[in-house]
Amino acid sequence: MSASTHFTVCLTFDFDAISGWLKPDREISPGPISRGEYGAITAPRILEMLDRYGIHSTWFVPGHTAETYPELIRNVFERGHEIGHHGYCHESPINLSLVEERRILEKGIDAVRGVTGERPMGYRSPSWDMSPNTIDLLLENGFTYDSSLMGNDFSPYWCRKGDQYSFDQPYHFGEPVDIVELPVTWGLDDFPAFEFVSLPNQVLPGLRAPSQVYEIWAGDFDYMTANVPGGVYTLTMHPEVIGRGHRLLLLEKLIDHMLQIPGVRFERAFNFVQNWKEQIHYKK
8 A cells, every 4th residue: 555545534424313203104203203302412422522533524414403403503513514415304305396306405405504604515315316306406506516326335426417227228327417426335324234113014123233333334444445545435324323322432443443544534525525526627
């Protein structure tokens, strides 16, 4: 490994809070609501831990969370962390009309700006998926990057519009646009690993041991540092999930491991994307 080689770690937190449990297909009752409410207890713990390490991170915040916990979101922002867009009430864009999706996107922007004084520049879909209109709406609203797709692991790439698929013809890739994709993966997400969720026709067991999750998360990081010079490692977490004691210890152990590797730096997603764009010199 060259002494000049660097690697970036983007710690990201999806602060769904109560909005993550307000689903039309779920029973709305105090029990599930309290699970989202717990995120307001753990968020300060996470912030204090990040302060100890001097790490700045990115928090994708639904507008509903920003307006429900404005002082807490303002505190996240004032500590130097980025606030990204994550819908208004954690709505999946897949089945939304153009009018509905635009309204929700603008409502989320207004909610974040109303609390922080700044509009979000990064977007993460609440469902990690997009409608046929999403990219156009992100361009229309001046977003710099998205972090919802899985077309790579440790290398960003340009989002596209106009993809076309057919069941009897090759896939047609659309036109790259001036929005950077900071890719994600379910394997680097704390929710499926840890959270127990009982749905009408499905049970998501979760509740895995931190040692198992550490093996996955550290393993992907070690692969990147051995094989992808200049790579970016994007970890997705939720305050109500990662903030429990034994899981927060896992995160600290992972950070300590990462800091042992020369050239590792922790950055807000927006700052990484800006630097990447300057290096790539995107031309419309």
